[in-house]
Amino acid sequence: MELKVEGISKNFKNDTSVQTVLKNLIFSVREGQFVTLLGPSGCGKTTLLTIIAGFQAASGGRILINGRQVTRPGPDRGFVFQNYALFPWMTVRDNILYPMRQRKVPAKDREKRLEELLTMAQLEGKEKLFPHQLSGGMKQRVAFIRALAGRPEVLLMDEPLGAVDMQMRQSLQDDLEALWLKDKTTVVMVTHDVDEAIYLSDRVIVMSAHEGKIVDDIYINLHRPRDRKENEYNKLKELVSEALQVATGRRADSTEAANNPYLATLGGEATTV
Known part of the structure; x- marks a missing residue:
């Protein structure tokens, strides 16, 4: 199974203007990967997830699952709502x-x-x-x-733990990970929580507030179950947090994060689109 996001754009029009929420997003997801979309509110994470689900159409580009173009909802995609x-x-x-x-x-x-x-x-x-x-x-x-x-070939999750209190959240993250490890379905999840992204994901795609551009695409090669007290865990958490600061406009440039030596040693592969 391979999920391909090929040049996806999304515009919303009203009587006087056009708002571009997503512009020319390109990435792919391998079979069995757990990928998280992370970014500030309004960056288009959920919009992209619903386009992959077939709930709404893109303004440009296409979604492919095993070479088949997504044009509507289908049983090859499961969806977990908040x-x-x-x-x-x-x-x-x-x-x-x-x-x-x-x-x-x-x-x-x-x-x-x-x-x-x-x-x-x-x-x-x-x-x-x-x-x-x-x-x-x-x-x-x-x-x-x-x-x-x-x-389903792909499981899509929109802030699946967003409706629970913080005390329950970490316990449910453990439950979610255990269930996923037993089934190993390909997952694309939306969250705004850096720690949750690091704890659950094989890969974190950080999207910017402006047009949902991909600021960083960071691989999380840590053994499971993950230990939040480990040095490597916290260095990756810092790295993703820096990328999120770029995404929100609090830092002007992601070069430092992209060139961080821990990416190679902890995160494994990394690409910036």
Whole structure:
């Protein structure tokens, strides 16, 4: 599987002006990679994610998944929303089965996949509950495995932990990582949290406030599970924070970050587009 973002631009027009949110974005994502889009509010992260999902059209360029151009939503892409977006009238079981029914997965295979996912998310015995009967953490796990249920080629996540409090956030990051490691689906995630990006990602793409330009594309080659107290972790966190300062306009130039020797030794490959 390969996801290609080829020259994506997005303009919003009104009666008097045109606002360019994204301009000529180019990058690709390899199979099994966990890639995070990081940047200031309004930089176009979520807009780009919804274009990849097929929820809205680009003004220019194209999205390719395994060489197929994205023109609309499809079962090859799962989506996890910030507010869970579970169907409140459905039980946990029916929420998870829904995408499999949409894909016309045979009943026997649906039941087997359901059992696998409930076990993976440690939700056995919760399948008859409704969303309002679940904690925030449980809702997030249900939303995640529902997105995985139809075996999408790419999982898209828009601030998946944005709706929980800070105390729960790090615990859910561990849950999210554990679930992803078991399934190894290709992931593109949007976040505004530097620590979350470093903790979860194989790669962090930092986008600028102006036209969503790519300021840095940083590879995070740290062993899992990651230790926030490690020197290497904190040096990468500093590196990404510097790139984010460039993205917000607080620093004039990303040259220092791009030439940082820790990129080669800690981040591995890096490219600036």
